[in-house]
Amino acid sequence: MCRSRAAMTITEAAAKRLRSLLEKHPESYGVRLSLKQRGCNGLSYQLDYAKERRRFEEEVVSADGRVRVLVDPRAMLHVVGTEMDYVENDLASEFVFRNPNAKGTCGCGESFNV
Numbered sequence: 650m651c652r653s654r655a656a657m658t659i660t661e662a663a664a665k666r667l668r669s670l671l672e673k674h675p676e677s678y679g680v681r682l683s684l685k686q687r688g689c690n691g692l693s694y695q696l697d698y699a700k701e702r703r704r705f706e707e708e709v710v711s712a713d714g715r716v717r718v719l720v721d722p723r724a725m726l727h728v729v730g731t732e733m734d735y736v737e738n739d740l741a742s743e744f745v746f747r748n749p750n751a752k753g754t755c756g757c758g759e760s761f762n763v
Contacts, residue, residue, distance in 0.1 A: 656707045656720050657682075657731040663744060664711035666735040671716065674698050679717030681706070682733075684724040692727065694746055726750075 659667070671677055681699040684692045702708060705722040720728060732747040 656725060657709050657718070657728055657733060659709060659711045659716060659718060660732060660734040661712065663733045663735040664713065664716045666744070667711070667716045667718070671698075676700060678702060679708075679719055681719045681721060682724060682728065683721035684727055694744070696744065 667680060671679070677698040678701050679699050681697045683695045683697070685695050686692065699717075699719050702717075702719055703721075707720040707722070707725055709718045709720060710716065718733065727750055728746075728748060730749045734745045734747065736743060736745050
């Protein structure tokens with residue numbers, strides 16, 4: 650039986666952070682990942698709370714099944730194979746996207762190009 654790969658993966662650290670954010674928004678179905686034209690390299694990731702799944706969105710579920718990330722169809726080609734992580738250090742905490750499709754990123758890490 651042929652099994653398709655998920656559009657992207659969610660690390661346990663990202664799932665844990667998303668769960669804590671979604672607990673504050675119980676009306677949300679999950680979070681929506683989209684891309685915006687922005688930054689010095691062209692595209693940047695945008696996360697928003699999602700109240701429902703829209704037509705043609707890809708749904709990615711965390712390993713524990715408790716977190717849903719809905720990928721906007723216009724972003725799908727650019728994020729296939731991406732790993733979504735959450736990192737914290739002394740100076741910052743942020744979601745990090747390890748995207749094998751990115752050909753370059755800006756110096757500040759805000760945007761990428763494909």
